[in-house]
Each structure stands twice: as structure tokens, then as C-alpha cells.
Amino acid sequence: xxxxxxxxxxxxxxxxxxxxxxxxxxxxxxxxxxxxxxxxxxxxxxxxxxxxxxxxxxxxxxxxxxxxxxxxxxxxxxxxxxxxxxxxxxxxxxxxxxxxxxxxxxxxxxxxxxxxxxxxxxxxxxxxxxxxxxxxxxxxxxxxxxxxxxxxxxxxxxxxxxxxxxxxxxxxxxxxxxxxxxxxxxxxxxxxxxxxxxxxxxxxxxxxxxxxxxxxxxxxxxxxxxxxxxxxxxxxxxxxxxxxxxxxxxxxxxxxxxxxxxxxxxxxxxxxxxxxxxxxxxxxxxxxxxxxxxxxxxxxxxxxxxxx
Numbered sequence: 005x006x007x008x009x010x011x012x013x014x015x016x017x018x019x020x021x022x023x024x025x026x027x028x029x030x031x032x033x034x035x036x037x038x039x040x041x042x043x044x045x046x047x048x049x050x051x052x053x054x055x056x057x058x059x060x061x062x063x064x065x066x067x068x069x070x071x072x073x074x075x076x077x078x079x080x081x082x083x084x085x086x087x088x089x090x091x092x093x094x095x096x097x098x099x100x101x102x103x104x105x106x107x108x109x110x111x112x113x114x115x116x117x118x119x120x121x122x123x124x125x126x127x128x129x130x131x132x133x134x135x136x137x138x139x140x141x142x143x144x145x146x147x148x149x150x151x152x153x154x155x156x157x158x159x160x161x162x163x164x165x166x167x168x169x170x171x172x173x174x175x176x177x178x179x180x181x182x183x184x185x186x187x188x189x190x191x192x193x194x195x196x197x198x199x200x201x202x203x204x205x206x207x208x209x210x211x212x213x214x215x216x217x218x219x220x221x222x223x224x225x226x227x228x229x230x231x232x233x234x235x236x237x238x239x240x241x242x243x244x245x246x247x248x249x250x251x252x253x254x255x256x257x258x259x260x261x262x263x264x265x266x267x268x269x270x271x272x273x274x275x276x277x278x279x280x281x282x283x284x285x286x287x288x289x290x291x292x293x294x295x296x297x298x299x300x301x302x303x304x305x306x307x308x309x310x311x312x
Contacts, residue, residue, distance in 0.1 A: 014126070017168055018134040026050055028143050028157040029130060030170025031122040033093045033178050033196055034150040034273065035157050036065075036140025037165070038130070044107035047139060051109070053161065056146040061112035062139040063095050063179070064119045067131045072096075072119050075104045075137060081184050081206055086121075088205050091128065093179040093196030095120040110139050116185055126170035142178065143167075147228055149280070149307075150273045152176050176270035177299050182210065194299035196269070229280035233308035237287035244287040245279045252289040256282070265296040272300055276307065 017027045021038065024046040029038040037054065039046040041064050050056075066072050069086050076082075076098040085094060100106065100117040111117055122128060131138060142150040143157040143165075151157050154169040180195035182202060191199050191210040199210050239254060240246035248255025250263035257275045259268035268291065279286050288304055291297050 013168055014129050014133050017130055017166065020166060021046075021130075021134055021138065024049075026053065026165050027130075028154065028161075028165055028167030029127055029138075029140050030124050030154070030168060030173065031065075031127045031140065032124045032173060032175045033122075034152055034173055034176070035143045035154065035167070036127075037143040037157075037161075038065075038138045038140040040134075041065075041110055041137035041139045042105045042107055044109045047107055047109045050139065050141070053165075054141065054144070054146045056141065060146075061114055061116075061118060062110045062141050064106055064110065064117055065127065065131065065138045065140050066119060066121055067091075067128065068121055071137065072121070075101055075106055076117055076119055077101055079184060081189060084205050085182065085202065089197055089201075091121040091123040093120075093123070093175050093177075094202075095179045095181040095193075095195075097181060097183040097185060097192060099185055106137060116183075118181060120179055124170055124173075126168050130168065149229055149276050150178065152270075152273050156274075156277065172270075172274075174270065176272055176274070177296070177303065180299070183213070186211075194302045196296070196299065198295050199298065200295070228307045228309075229276055229286065231280050231283070232285040233304065234285060234287045235304055235308050236290045238289075240287040241285075244285045245282045247275060247279055247286055247288045249289045249291050255289065259291075259300075265292070265294070265300065269296045269300055272303060 020027050021040045024043055027038045029036045039050045082096050095118050097116050097118045144151050144160050152173040154167045157167045175196040178195050180197040181193040183190035183192045188211040190213055192213050245256040248258040251261045259271050291300050
């Protein structure tokens, strides 16, 4: 992609957002469906197009801590994590600033806001040119498999929504979400940064979340293909396709033949989409719970959960 065409695409995308439109946006985690975080009507259209429940809040994307401070009430633990992990796949849930610029609909009735600074150069270029906060949930129908290439976004929404093509997502899993509104930091969603990495910076263990929906991606059934999903499968039945890990014999696709969890995370959603095209139930080989395995298994358990 040439510099001129890249710059033109970023400028056009910023214009689209300013006019209340939506844009497919690459990040290092997954592709997002972006809207101006200050325009309630644009966000309402985003909810409608995704079929996303309005009680499910959105992540606000900013360039850096300075921009975050206009939206949230910052605190020392947030500064520790921002210094280490921003820009990158870490979302912080903090008290929203009274009178802040983010439209109420993006907060889903909560007095907190989920916020992160993406690492992907295309996302950062758009944020810089646009000059304000952006909401960008995954660019797929609500509850479906998240997109990790531009073609996945087009497959979901057709050509009505323009997409900035930033190539395949390097992380391939949504961001880790940490709540910082209570006495103890809480792991609200595992993701591209492990709990151990966060605990090393904070010097204390992360608490587990309660039963409510306090951040995006906490619904029981989520990230799901059309096909039924069976976990911890030693082998596939005659009717199933098999998603392997670490060289699983007979696997239709293998997340990482070498057993690399980073490679497995990057491949998860793309492999699930490919297997879903077979029109058969998907059996999934066991994935270790170590490191990124916790985030991978979180997505797989939600994909296998009973559908509403």
C-alpha cells in the first residue's frame, strides 16, 4: 500500500466518522467497527447494525494517557499499567469523568468507561487525524466470531461499510480488560496480555469478576460460529471437523502445530471461521490454560455456550 493511498484512506475514514458514519478499522487485536464516541446517534446505528444488546458497553479508543484523562478519572494503578502496556491490547475500566465527551449510550448506563490505546499503526493514524475518541467493538454481528482480516468485515457487512485494510491482526484476540474501580483490580476479560504480566506490574493478584456485565465481551454466549462447538475433544466424530493444537492427529486445522500459544491466539478466529464453512459441528482439542491459553479458552467456552 503506497503512502499516498494510505493517507487518502485515513482522511476519508476520518470524514466518514465526523459525518456520523461507520468504518471498519484494523487493530492489533481484531478488526473493529468504529464510530465517533461523542455522537450518540452514530453509536445507536452501530448497536443496530451489529445487533448488539444496549446493556453491553463499548470500549473507547484513544491515542494516549492525555486523551484518556479527558474521559476517565485516572488513578495510580492505571498509570502503572499505562506506562507498561499502552499502546497495546489492554483495556482499563475506570470511573467516567462527569461531563466527559463520550456519549452516554456507549457506557450502557454505567458510571464507568472502558478505554484503551491501540497499537496498530492504521488505528493510531486514524485517531490522530480524527482528533477524538472512537468506539470500536469487533466488526461482526453480535455474538459471532471476531474478524482478524479485512475480508472478514466485508463478509459480515458487505461493501456498505468502508474498511481500512491493515493486514492480518497480529494478536488475534480481543484486549485484556482490567477493572480499576474497586479496592482490588479485577480481571474482567482475559486477552492479549496475561494476568501474570499485569500482576507483576501491580504487585498484587487480580480478583475474579462478579456476575454482572461490567465490560465488553462478558456475555455467556459470544464469539460463536453457526456450528455447535465441543471442547476438550481427543478426536472428532465422523460428523465433526477438528480444530487441533500442538499437532493433534487428524486435525482439519491446527491452531499451532508447534504448540505456540501466541500463534494459536493469532489463528483462533480465522480458523474458526474457516471450519464454520464446512457446515458441521466443530470439535476442539484441549488448549493449555497457561499464559494466553486462558484467553483462548475463555473465547472457546463462550463459543460453546448455549445460544439464546
